[in-house]
Amino acid sequence: MAAAKGEGGTKMKGTRLFLAMGCAAALSVCAAAHAAEVAFPTWQWGESSNAAFLNKVKGDFEKNNAGDTIKPITVPYEGFFDKQYSEVRAGSPADIVTLFDPDMGSFVKQGLLEPLDKYLAMAGVSADQLSASHKVAIKDGHVYGVAFQTNPRALLVNGKLFKDAGAKLPTNVDEFLEAMKKIRNPAKQEFGFFSLSTSEAADATYIQTTPIVLGFGGSWFKAGKPTATDPNTIAALKFIKKIYDDGLVPRVNSIEAQQLFVNGKIGSFIVGPFLVGFAAEQNKEVYENIQATVPPFPGAQSAAVTVFLGIPKGAKNADAAGRFIATLLKPEMQQSVVEIIKALPAVKGSIPAGFLDKNPWFGAFVKAGDHAVSYAPEGMEEYGPEIYNIIGPAIEDILFNNKDVEQATNDLQGELEKFVAEKKAN
Structure with a gap:
């Protein structure tokens, strides 16, 4: 559930000269050449609050990454993890995988995920700012998964x-x-x-x-x-x-x-x-x-129980998927995890000011999360x-x-x- 800023698109120097030569058409061609459709299957696209949050991140990502899109794929929960694992092992994965704690540990152990360090840096988030739930997602100093949401019981x-x-x-x-x-x-x-x-x-x-x-x-x-x-x-x-x-x-x-x-x-x-x-x-x-x-x-x-997002080895659009995860880490997105989903975010200190006053029940979960x-x-x-x-x-x-x-x-x-x-x- 974290926040970061993913910047996409191509930045050009010599703006005035570029404009004079018809930059709009050139930029359109450039964006199209690098456009990626990020396949993101999860049952959570079919759940109201989770979908509302994911669509908010999707909108921000697509707005700031010209031409790149997120392809929501709603799948049933039953059998999801077995199918996902089989696809990753076969070398034909989606661009983003959804993992619970034990699945994350298993994927990290088997070397099935790409490191996300570059995208944390893009978001301005360091590993020590991530919640304690990320312990299972870190190996040899590298971060392989970012919490979409953590739900202490x-x-x-x-x-x-x-x-x-x-x-x-x-x-x-x-x-x-x-x-x-x-x-x-x-x-x-x-x-x-x-x-x-x-x-x-x-x-x-x-x-x-x-x-x-x-x-x-x-x-x-x-x-x-x-x-x-x-x-x-x-x-x-x-x-x-x-x-x-x-x-x-x-x-x-x-x-x-x-x-x-x-x-x-x-x-x-x-x-x-x-x-x-x-x-x-x-x-x-x-x-x-x-x-x-x-x-x-x-x-x-x-x-x-923590729901992680990661990028599997062999993902066709790994970089765009990483920029989506970076978008998830933006401060406003981290706060939205709390406000929309009512769960704990990836980055520590992201609970919006006044939220606990308006939602005193949430205090029990914050305490449990500690x-x-x-x-x-x-x-x-x-x-x-x-x-x-x-x-x-x-x-x-x-x-x-x-x-x-x-x-x-x-x-x-x-x-x-x-x-x-x-x-x-x-």
Whole structure:
């Protein structure tokens, strides 16, 4: 979500002489010769607030880079990352790739991305000005990805549903369970909370459950070693299992759940601040009743999910793509990430003056962002996509196949240890 200035086009000296010789026609030919159409596929072109921001950057880029254009390609989220990875590995990538934290780590490790240092310099942004979320995008002093947006997890709350049900904002697990029970209204299909409740792609399963695992003080990995059998990890999975078995969460996927929250049907959601942007555009009543707080779990740890943009090796229009990323880094664009998307930007210190006064709920996310850890597996970030595919099915066995939590985590620990040993051996 960052800001920088991308300057395109050809600058000429001897302006008066050039004008006398018919510069308009010459400039037109020059611009056409260097025009680039930057292919940028992402599901985010189909999401209202994300699209509004991306189109703002697109407009600024095209205005200041004569002849160059951005080609928005709206694609479904399902299967996006597998397809993108296959195209990059095959040498036929789009010009801009969209990567979550673990994907970024994997792409950097495999050398699949172009360095962006030139475009940060163009934007007047140094690596030390980038948010802490960029750790996974930096290798040997070079920056390979810029955060489009960072979404630390906090408990987003529809205050009206809590108030109408006589439920208070929870400060511990027992109070949270009590609030869920009070808000649950089968006649109105209202729920107090959302967590994983249907079979999803492995990455979505991982993303939905990991903030709760971290919130309980658990983890999947510590310093590169599997920790699936950590008592806190087990406690988190038992909590997720309990609220699923007790019917306290809707049986929908995470994308559908976001819409239900916006529609006023879900009272709370451990999610990033971007969801407030959706509510602001679609449901004024929900937006005006938004609150946020630290998730009421004993570990008091928060997770962050960062969406990065990068330029893959083999991109046909790499330079124009870099100038688009530089445009993204402009100060006014960085502030727009906060104002439009309601997420944290790439460049530190970019929150607009007065924004927190008008949007006090955002303070919980800023606080979470100060101490949040990436949801990527610690010490094994570059193998994130492969690790999803091990952890995801284990979680689904617990929820949907009624597998005992201790047995499932013991089996999972063994699989993860085997995975790590194989990677170290290669």
